[in-house]
Amino acid sequence: MGFTGNASHFQSLINSGYSSSNRDSIIGGINSSPHYSRAPTLAKQSRYPRKSKFFALSVKDMACKAALYSLIIFLATSVGLCALLRWLPVPTSAFMIYRHVEDLMAGDPFKPISYSWVNAKKISSHAFSAVIAAEDQRFFQHAGFDVQSIQSSIGAYMDGGKLRGASTISQQVAKNLFLIPSKSFFRKGLEAWFTLLLELMWSKERILLVYLNIAEFGDHIFGIEAASQHYFSIPAQQINRLQAALLAATLPNPIRLKATQPSPYVLKRQHWILLQMKNQ
Numbered sequence: 001m002g003f004t005g006n007a008s009h010f011q012s013l014i015n016s017g018y019s020s021s022n023r024d025s026i027i028g029g030i031n032s033s034p035h036y037s038r039a040p041t042l043a044k045q046s047r048y049p050r051k052s053k054f055f056a057l058s059v060k061d062m063a064c065k066a067a068l069y070s071l072i073i074f075l076a077t078s079v080g081l082c083a084l085l086r087w088l089p090v091p092t093s094a095f096m097i098y099r100h101v102e103d104l105m106a107g108d109p110f111k112p113i114s115y116s117w118v119n120a121k122k123i124s125s126h127a128f129s130a131v132i133a134a135e136d137q138r139f140f141q142h143a144g145f146d147v148q149s150i151q152s153s154i155g156a157y158m159d160g161g162k163l164r165g166a167s168t169i170s171q172q173v174a175k176n177l178f179l180i181p182s183k184s185f186f187r188k189g190l191e192a193w194f195t196l197l198l199e200l201m202w203s204k205e206r207i208l209l210v211y212l213n214i215a216e217f218g219d220h221i222f223g224i225e226a227a228s229q230h231y232f233s234i235p236a237q238q239i240n241r242l243q244a245a246l247l248a249a250t251l252p253n254p255i256r257l258k259a260t261q262p263s264p265y266v267l268k269r270q271h272w273i274l275l276q277m278k279n280q
Contacts, residue, residue, distance in 0.1 A: 078178075078193070078194065078197060079197065079201075081178075082194070082197045082198060082201045082202070083201060085177075085210070086201055086202050086206060089117040089213075090117060090177065090210055090213060090214055091117075092113075092115070093176050093177045093178075093214045093222070094176065094177060094178055094179055094180050095175075095176045095177075095180070095181070095214070095216060095222070096113050096115065096214075096222055098180045098181065099113065099220055100113070111220050112220070113220050113222060114220055114221045114222065114226040114229075114230060115214075115221075115222040115223050115226050116223060116225045116226055116229075117213050117223070117225075118213065118223075118224070118225045118235075118236055118237075119209070120205070120209050121237075122225070122235065122236060122237045123209075123212060123224055123225075123236045123237060124236060124237055124238065124239045124240070124244060126239060126240060126241045126243075126244035126245075126277075127212055127224050127236060127239060127244045127247070127248075128208060128212070129241075129244070129277045129280055130241075130244035130245050130247065130248035130273055130277060131169070131208075131211065131212060131215070131248050131251070132169070132208070132280065133245075133248070133273050133276035133277045133280065134245075134248035134249065134251060134269075134273045134276070135168075135169055135172070135248070135251060136168045136169040136170075137276065138168075139168065139169050139170075139204065139208070140204055142168060143199050144168060144170040144171065144195040144196060144198070144199040145168060145170075145171070145192075145195070146166060146168050149166040149168075150166045152166075168195075169207060169208060169211050170195050170198055170199055170207050171191055171192075171195050172211060172215070173198060173207055173210050173211045173214070174191050174194035174195040174197075174198055175191050175194075176211075176214050176215065176216070177194075177210065177214060178190070178194050179191060179194070212224045212236075213225075215251060216254045216255075217230075217231075217247055217250060217251075217254050217259070218230065218231075218250070218254050218255070218258075218259065219254075219255060221254075224236040224239075224247070227247055227259070228243070228247075231243075231246075231247070231259045231260060241274065241277065242270070242274070245270045245271075245273040245274045245277065246259050246262065246266070246270050247259055248270075248273050249262070249266045249267075249269040249270040249273055250266060
């Protein structure tokens, strides 16, 4: 028989017949016995320990570190990509990949992208003038964001007019090259970040060259070279003022606005672009 059932009796014997030093050693031996249990509450506490605050803090710290590392990786990757594409031909763009994803989601058969990179010497000067006249006449004056156009667009909207786009060529390159078409504040924030990188790391001439090479000019048609070959059967180096202005006139919506069968709106816009090109 163990000590558990007779603990109180044994305690009284010790108190009556032993000295204090002997009594303490005997009590210590009883307490250390594997058969002796002081209180069931102690066993419950050891069996069901309370959750540690340290564990909750460590999870929070891990989440913060993961977010910080993700941000560092994104920043380093985006800077690295911009540094590489400052010198190398652009092999593809986010918009080109997005067109393939659209086809896949719609269940359409695979349709190749018509795209061919060309350097500045193989592009007509009329093409450069036309897109500047059509899309961003203060391209060489601003640092990526045309504040004057933004304020004008907001003012017109506040007066009851339609909200006009105020994206610069730099913003369009950032959007077409790295992002997909969507409308959200998060995407706008990413667009602003890439625009700043392009303006800091690239020259204006490089931004304009990349824009002409990756701009969408029709269904699965990207770049001035592919557009010139598709619509006029000539290389981009040989297009004239009228042809360059016509292609630039479709840039707001190249899927709806056709260069092959230009609508009255496209022809009117082409005429306006030609007038703006004279003023450059």
